[in-house]
Amino acid sequence: MRPESTNGTGGGGLAVPMDWLCAEYLADELLRRSGLVETGSLEYVAGRRTLALTVYLSDGAAPEEQLDEWLDRTSYGHPWPEWVRARLAARREREGDGEPGLALALETWRLLEDTQLLAADLGALPAPSAAGVAVDESARVWLPSWRLGLPLGHLSLHLY
Template sequence: MRPESTNGTGGGGLAVPMDWLCAEYLADELLRRGGLVETCSLEYVAGRRTLALTIYLSDGAGPEEQVEEWLDRTSYDHPWPEWVRERLAERREREGGDEPGVALALETWRLLEETQLFATDLGALPPPSAAGVVVDESARVWLPSWRLGLPLGHLALHLY
């Protein structure tokens, strides 16, 4: 989002709120540091969006105090999409849908749901506890991008 004006008459405030900027920056740093995928890939964008949304909706302090919560939220068995929908509804009610941070979070969620990526069918994977199971990576399906971004973000958090 660009400010209305660059000559000092645009209201003086940030067009993008600091809490959203911090969430995106932290998500980007976590994924870059993890080095799991190329920074120009669609998977990277999905992971950054997923992590930024998780961080933004967690309403907490810095990463040192929040990593465990973020790991829990992005874990395999956590109902992440339901949690996102609930938190977005709470934020909209509390702050209003016109608040820039809420608007950016809503747009990010829309993009994560509507952007489809062709990938290994993550829904067909066995639970993480199944040892020695061979995964058929050729079984590919179209998935909402958050389905790839979530495990990628989780792995990046583990590497933090």
């Protein structure tokens, strides 16, 4: 979103709210520092969107104070998509549709759900045995991008 004018007579403020800018910046920094995927890749974008949405919807203090919460939210087995839907609905009810940060969060969630990525089918893994688990990376399936972004974001948080 761009301000109405660049000569100082426009809308009088940022078109993108500071809380959303901070969430995206933090997500980007975490992913860049982790070095897990190439910046600009689809996986990177999915991870950045997933982390930004997690940070934005956490409503909290400084990142150092929220790291454990973000790790919990992005951990395997946590119902992250249900949590996102519930938090978005609560914000929508509280703030209405006109709040710019909420509009960006809703659009990010739509993109995370609608963008499909071809990835190894980790959901089809057998139960772990004493010998370990062999992943057949040739078995691929289309997944919503948050399904790849979530573990990537979680690993990035661990490496922070």
